[in-house]
Amino acid sequence: MAQRDQSALSGLARAGFSRLSEARHWLTELSELLSIPPEEIAPELSIAADPDAALNHLIDLERSDSGSVKARWADRSQREALVRVLGASSGLAEFLLRHPEHLNVTTLTDAPMPTASEMKNDLFTALGVRNGFAESADDVAVCLLRERYRRILTRIVIFDLTADDPTEVLDSVTSLLADAAAAALEAALAIARTRLCDPPVGNPIFPRADVERTRFAVIGMGKAGARELNYVSDVDVIYVAESEGELSQSRAIDVATRLAMQIQRIIDEPDSEPGLWEVDPNLRPEGKDGALVRTLDSHIAYYERWAKSWEFQALLKARPLAGDADLGSEYVAATSPLVWATAHREDFVESVQAMRGRVTANIPSDEVQRQIKLGPGGLRDVEFTVQLLQLVHGQTDESVRQRGTLPALTALSDAGYIGRQESADFAEAYAYLRVLEHRLQLVRLRRTHLMPRDEESLRVLARSTRRPGGAAGLLRTWEKTKHDVRELHERLFxxxxxxxxxxxxxxxxxxxxxxxxxxxxxxxxxxxxxxxxxxxxxxxxxxxxxxxxxxxxxxxxxxxxxxxxxxxxxxxxxxxxxxxxxxxxxxxxxxxxxxxxxxxxxxxxxSRYVGELLAAFPESSAWLEKDRELRPLDLAALRAEMQAIFSRHESLERATKAVLRVRRREILRLALGAVLDIDGVTELGPALADITDATLQGMLRQIRSTVPGGELVEFAVIGMGRFGGAELGFGSDTDVVYVFRALTEETEKAQAVAQKYVSELTRLTDDPVLPLDLDVDLRPEGKNGPVVRSLESYRRYYERWSLTWEAQALLRARGVAGDESLVTDFISLADAVRYPVQISENDVREVKRIKARMENERLPRGADPLRHVKLGRGSLSDVEWFVQLIQLQHAHSIPALQTTSTLEALDVAAEHGLIKTDDAIQLREAWIFSSRARSAMTLWLNRTTDVLPIERRQLEGIARILDYPPGSAALLEEDYFAITRRARRVFEQSFYGRPDIPHTRAF
The missing domain is CATH 1.20.120 (Four Helix Bundle (Hemerythrin (Met), subunit A))
Structure with a gap:
C-alpha cells in the first residue's frame, strides 16, 4: 500500500506538481466533480506552468458554475487551452470565476485571431456605440468594457500559451495586445463623450454639439505606439485636440481635457470589475507640469523651442491610437521630421546619457540584478541601442524609421548598419527577455519586471517558458542572455x-x-x-x-x-x-x-592631467589592476628610494632629474587614485606633502654635500600655507620660508652659503612638466624681505615688527627639511608668535579687517565670488581664516589647537565649545568640497584654476571626477552653491559676529 502511494506521488511529481499530498486530495475532488478517474486527469495537467494552481482553479470553476469545466474537458483543444490559462494566470482564473460565460473563448482556439478593427467592433457592439457615443455611460458600461477587453485578452493568452515556441509568436502577441489596448481606449472615449453630454447623474457638462465639434486624438507612445505592448503595462499616451466649425480652440481644449480625464478613469478607476492598466500621459510636453491636452500647433511650438533630445527619442514610437485618426496622422507627420533631426542637436549625447542614467538611477540596489527590463543586459539595453542606431542613421535613411524594436533591428540589418548575425542574436535575446517578462506579468495580471527569488516561482517560470532545465537552467539561461546583450550592444554599435x-x-x-x-x-x-x-x-x-x-x-x-x-x-x-x-x-x-x-x-x-603624466609613465597603467598599487607610498619608502637614486648618480643634475621623475610618478599614482575615487581629500593632502617633503629632503641633502661651506651653517626649509598644513591639492603652490644659523662668527659667509642652498633648490626643483613652485611670499616683509634669514633675524623681526597676519601665517609652519635642531628652534620661536598668551581686541579687528579687504581686493578682476573655490564666499579661505582666528585666540590655553591642520583644529574647537557642532560640520563640508573641487578642476583641465567654470561641458568633467553620475553639471553647481552658502552664513555669524556689517551680508 505504502509503495503504491509512493509511486502515485512520484507520478504527480513527474507531472509537475509540487504540493504532492494536497494534489492527491484535490485530484480526488475534481474527479468527483467531473466524473473522471484521477489518474486520467493528472497527466492532462502536466502541460500547465503550475499544475497545482491549474487544479485548484478547475475545482473553483466547476464548483461555482457546475458543468462549465466538464463541458469542455472532452475536447482536447478546449481542455489544453483551459489548463494552460489556469496554470499560468491566477488573474485570468479570477476573471473566469467572475464571468464563467466567457469560458466559451476556449472554443475559438482554431479561429483566426481578431484584427484591430474586429476588436474595436466587438467593444462597440457590446457598448452600443454609434457615431462615437456609447449607449450608456454608467458603471455598468465601464465594467462591460473591462469585461469584454479581458475576454479578448484571454484569447490572446490562449494563442500565446499554446504556441510551440513563445518567442516565435512574441511579435504577434505584442501587436495583438497593442490593438486590444487601442480598442479599449476607443471604447473608453465613446463612454467619455457620453458622460460629458449625457451623464448618468447630474446635468450635462458640455452640449453634445461642442463634444462633436472637438477633434480629439490619442497618440500612442512607447510600447503601445510601437505595437509591442506587454500584458500589463502602462499605456503611454499624448493627447492632441483641435476645434471644428464655430467652436473656439479654448473650448475644444476644455472639452478634450475632460475627455482625457474621463478616459483615464474609465480604464483604471476602481470598480466591481478591476481596472485594466494605467493610462500614462506624462510623456507630454513639460511632463506632469504641462497641460494635459494641447493643440497641434502648441505641441509643435514646444518641440521646436523647448523639447529635450530624449523627448524626440520618445516620439520615435508615436502612433495614432484612438480618436480622430486624421488629427493623429497630422500629429505624427508634423513631429516626425523633428525626431529624425535630433542627432544633430548640440545636446544630443548629453541628453541621451542623462536619459539612460535616469532609467537606472531609481532602481533599488537590491533589485538591480533582478531587473529583466532596466538592469544590466536587460530589455532597456536592447531598446536603447536600437533607438540610438535609428536616430543616427535614420537622419538620411528612411528604411530604418520603424517604431517597433524587432522591425527596427531587421531594417538596420537589411540596410547594412549592423551585421545579420548580430541582428538575429539580439532579436533572439530580446524575445526571450520579453517572454520572461510576459510570463511573470500573467501570473496576477500585474505590472512587474523582477525575476523572482524563491525556488518555486522560478520553477513555474521555467515551465511556462517551455525551456528545459528547471529553475537552475532558467537562471543560467537568463544570466547568459544578460551577458550576451551587453556584449551584443558593443558588437552592434x-x-x-x-x-x-x-x-x-x-x-x-x-x-x-x-x-x-x-x-x-x-x-x-x-x-x-x-x-x-x-x-x-x-x-x-x-x-x-x-x-x-x-x-x-x-x-x-x-x-x-x-x-x-x-x-x-x-x-x-x-x-x-x-x-x-x-x-x-x-x-x-x-x-x-x-x-x-x-x-x-x-x-x-x-583627466588630461592623468593622460599627460601617463604618457610619461606608460608602465604605470599596470597599477590599475590592484587597488593597493594606487595607494600612496609612505614617507619612509619615498625617502629610501630618493636616497638610493642619489647614491647611484655621481652627477647632481642627473640625480635631481631622476628624483623629479619619481615625484611625477608618485603624483600620477595619487591622481589615478583620485579619479577612481580610491583616495579621499583627507588622504591626498598628506600624501602630496610626503612626496614634496621627500623631494626637498633628498635634494637639500645632496646640495649640501656639493656646495662648499656647509660647516659654516645650519639650514632648514619650513613649509607654510597648505603645504605646511599637509593640505595640498593637485596644482597647489609649495609655500616655504628658509632659515639658517651661522655656526661660526662668519655670519656673512654663512648667509652666502644659505643663499646658495636656496638658489640651488630653486634651480634643481624647476620642473616644466609638473612645477613644484617653491613660493616664498609668506616670508617676513613679503616680497620685499630677504629670501633667507637667520634664526636670530627672524626672532628680532617677530619681536619688533611682526604683524598679525604674519603670526597667522605661522599657524601652518612646519619643518620640512634640513637640520633638526634648527627646525626645532624655529618651531619654538614660531609657537611663541602664533600661540600668544592673549591677543588684543585691536589684533582681532585687524584680522577681520584684512579678511574683508582680501575679499574685496584679492579676487581676480571679474571673478564671481560665488564660484571662487579658494577666496570666494563660504569656500576655503572663509573656513581657514575662521579656524586661524580661533587658534590665535585660544591655542595657548588649549594645546590641542596647536596643530597645522585646519580640520583637526576645527574638530578641537567644536569639542571645546568654541563653535557649535552643527556649524563645525557645515564648515568642514565646505572645506572638503572646495578642496575636492579645486583638485578636480586641475585633474580635468590639466591647469591650475580656482574658479568653478560656467561652461556646461567643463562642469560635467569636474562633476564626473567628483563621482557624480553623467549629466550632473547643474547638480554639482547647485551642491557647491548650497554648501558654501551655508558655510558663509556660519562664517559671518561666528567670525565677524555682527550681521549689520555691510560686507558680511549673506549671499
Whole structure:
C-alpha cells in the first residue's frame, strides 16, 4: 500500500506538481466533480506552468458554475487551452470565476485571431456605440468594457500559451495586445463623450454639439505606439485636440481635457470589475507640469523651442491610437521630421546619457540584478541601442524609421548598419527577455519586471517558458542572455566603427566613413575624423597587436563614449598603445581584465592631467589592476628610494632629474587614485606633502654635500600655507620660508652659503612638466624681505615688527627639511608668535579687517565670488581664516589647537565649545568640497584654476571626477552653491559676529 502511494506521488511529481499530498486530495475532488478517474486527469495537467494552481482553479470553476469545466474537458483543444490559462494566470482564473460565460473563448482556439478593427467592433457592439457615443455611460458600461477587453485578452493568452515556441509568436502577441489596448481606449472615449453630454447623474457638462465639434486624438507612445505592448503595462499616451466649425480652440481644449480625464478613469478607476492598466500621459510636453491636452500647433511650438533630445527619442514610437485618426496622422507627420533631426542637436549625447542614467538611477540596489527590463543586459539595453542606431542613421535613411524594436533591428540589418548575425542574436535575446517578462506579468495580471527569488516561482517560470532545465537552467539561461546583450550592444554599435577603417573578415559589416563619423558624433566624439584616424592606427595590419586591438576597441569605445572627453581619451590610449603595444603584458592585461580596461578608459577620458603624466609613465597603467598599487607610498619608502637614486648618480643634475621623475610618478599614482575615487581629500593632502617633503629632503641633502661651506651653517626649509598644513591639492603652490644659523662668527659667509642652498633648490626643483613652485611670499616683509634669514633675524623681526597676519601665517609652519635642531628652534620661536598668551581686541579687528579687504581686493578682476573655490564666499579661505582666528585666540590655553591642520583644529574647537557642532560640520563640508573641487578642476583641465567654470561641458568633467553620475553639471553647481552658502552664513555669524556689517551680508 505504502509503495503504491509512493509511486502515485512520484507520478504527480513527474507531472509537475509540487504540493504532492494536497494534489492527491484535490485530484480526488475534481474527479468527483467531473466524473473522471484521477489518474486520467493528472497527466492532462502536466502541460500547465503550475499544475497545482491549474487544479485548484478547475475545482473553483466547476464548483461555482457546475458543468462549465466538464463541458469542455472532452475536447482536447478546449481542455489544453483551459489548463494552460489556469496554470499560468491566477488573474485570468479570477476573471473566469467572475464571468464563467466567457469560458466559451476556449472554443475559438482554431479561429483566426481578431484584427484591430474586429476588436474595436466587438467593444462597440457590446457598448452600443454609434457615431462615437456609447449607449450608456454608467458603471455598468465601464465594467462591460473591462469585461469584454479581458475576454479578448484571454484569447490572446490562449494563442500565446499554446504556441510551440513563445518567442516565435512574441511579435504577434505584442501587436495583438497593442490593438486590444487601442480598442479599449476607443471604447473608453465613446463612454467619455457620453458622460460629458449625457451623464448618468447630474446635468450635462458640455452640449453634445461642442463634444462633436472637438477633434480629439490619442497618440500612442512607447510600447503601445510601437505595437509591442506587454500584458500589463502602462499605456503611454499624448493627447492632441483641435476645434471644428464655430467652436473656439479654448473650448475644444476644455472639452478634450475632460475627455482625457474621463478616459483615464474609465480604464483604471476602481470598480466591481478591476481596472485594466494605467493610462500614462506624462510623456507630454513639460511632463506632469504641462497641460494635459494641447493643440497641434502648441505641441509643435514646444518641440521646436523647448523639447529635450530624449523627448524626440520618445516620439520615435508615436502612433495614432484612438480618436480622430486624421488629427493623429497630422500629429505624427508634423513631429516626425523633428525626431529624425535630433542627432544633430548640440545636446544630443548629453541628453541621451542623462536619459539612460535616469532609467537606472531609481532602481533599488537590491533589485538591480533582478531587473529583466532596466538592469544590466536587460530589455532597456536592447531598446536603447536600437533607438540610438535609428536616430543616427535614420537622419538620411528612411528604411530604418520603424517604431517597433524587432522591425527596427531587421531594417538596420537589411540596410547594412549592423551585421545579420548580430541582428538575429539580439532579436533572439530580446524575445526571450520579453517572454520572461510576459510570463511573470500573467501570473496576477500585474505590472512587474523582477525575476523572482524563491525556488518555486522560478520553477513555474521555467515551465511556462517551455525551456528545459528547471529553475537552475532558467537562471543560467537568463544570466547568459544578460551577458550576451551587453556584449551584443558593443558588437552592434561599436564594432562596425572598426570596419570603416580596418580590414575585417568578409562577413563583417562595412560602414562608410560618413556613416562611421555620424555614429561617433552621436555617442559623444567631437572630432569623429580624428577618432577614425586613431582607430585606424590602432587596428590596421595583421600583427598580433592589431588583432587584439580589434577585439578590445569595441568595448573600449563604449567606455570612452561614456566618459566626458572621449576624443582625448582615445588619443591618450593610442599614445599609450604606441608606447606599450609591443610589450608582452599590456594588451594581455587589457584583454584579460575588463576592470583594468574600463578603469583605463575612465581615467583617460576624465583627466588630461592623468593622460599627460601617463604618457610619461606608460608602465604605470599596470597599477590599475590592484587597488593597493594606487595607494600612496609612505614617507619612509619615498625617502629610501630618493636616497638610493642619489647614491647611484655621481652627477647632481642627473640625480635631481631622476628624483623629479619619481615625484611625477608618485603624483600620477595619487591622481589615478583620485579619479577612481580610491583616495579621499583627507588622504591626498598628506600624501602630496610626503612626496614634496621627500623631494626637498633628498635634494637639500645632496646640495649640501656639493656646495662648499656647509660647516659654516645650519639650514632648514619650513613649509607654510597648505603645504605646511599637509593640505595640498593637485596644482597647489609649495609655500616655504628658509632659515639658517651661522655656526661660526662668519655670519656673512654663512648667509652666502644659505643663499646658495636656496638658489640651488630653486634651480634643481624647476620642473616644466609638473612645477613644484617653491613660493616664498609668506616670508617676513613679503616680497620685499630677504629670501633667507637667520634664526636670530627672524626672532628680532617677530619681536619688533611682526604683524598679525604674519603670526597667522605661522599657524601652518612646519619643518620640512634640513637640520633638526634648527627646525626645532624655529618651531619654538614660531609657537611663541602664533600661540600668544592673549591677543588684543585691536589684533582681532585687524584680522577681520584684512579678511574683508582680501575679499574685496584679492579676487581676480571679474571673478564671481560665488564660484571662487579658494577666496570666494563660504569656500576655503572663509573656513581657514575662521579656524586661524580661533587658534590665535585660544591655542595657548588649549594645546590641542596647536596643530597645522585646519580640520583637526576645527574638530578641537567644536569639542571645546568654541563653535557649535552643527556649524563645525557645515564648515568642514565646505572645506572638503572646495578642496575636492579645486583638485578636480586641475585633474580635468590639466591647469591650475580656482574658479568653478560656467561652461556646461567643463562642469560635467569636474562633476564626473567628483563621482557624480553623467549629466550632473547643474547638480554639482547647485551642491557647491548650497554648501558654501551655508558655510558663509556660519562664517559671518561666528567670525565677524555682527550681521549689520555691510560686507558680511549673506549671499
Amino acid at each position: 561599436y564594432r562596425p566603427l572598426l570596419s570603416a577603417v580596418a580590414a575585417l573578415p568578409e562577413d563583417e559589416l562595412a560602414l562608410s566613413t560618413d556613416q562611421a563619423k555620424a555614429r561617433l558624433t552621436a555617442i559623444g566624439f567631437r572630432d569623429p575624423r580624428g577618432a577614425l584616424a586613431h582607430i585606424a592606427a590602432l587596428t590596421a595590419g595583421v600583427s598580433r597587436r592589431a588583432t587584439i586591438q580589434r577585439h578590445l576597441l569595441p568595448v573600449m569605445l563604449r567606455w570612452f563614449a561614456e566618459g566626458t572627453d572621449p576624443d582625448y581619451g582615445l588619443l591618450a590610449f593610442r599614445r599609450l598603445s604606441d608606447a606599450l603595444g609591443s610589450t608582452h603584458w599590456f594588451l594581455r592585461m587589457l584583454r584579460d581584465s575588463s576592470m583594468v580596461a574600463e578603469r583605463l578608459t575612465r581615467v583617460l577620458s576624465s
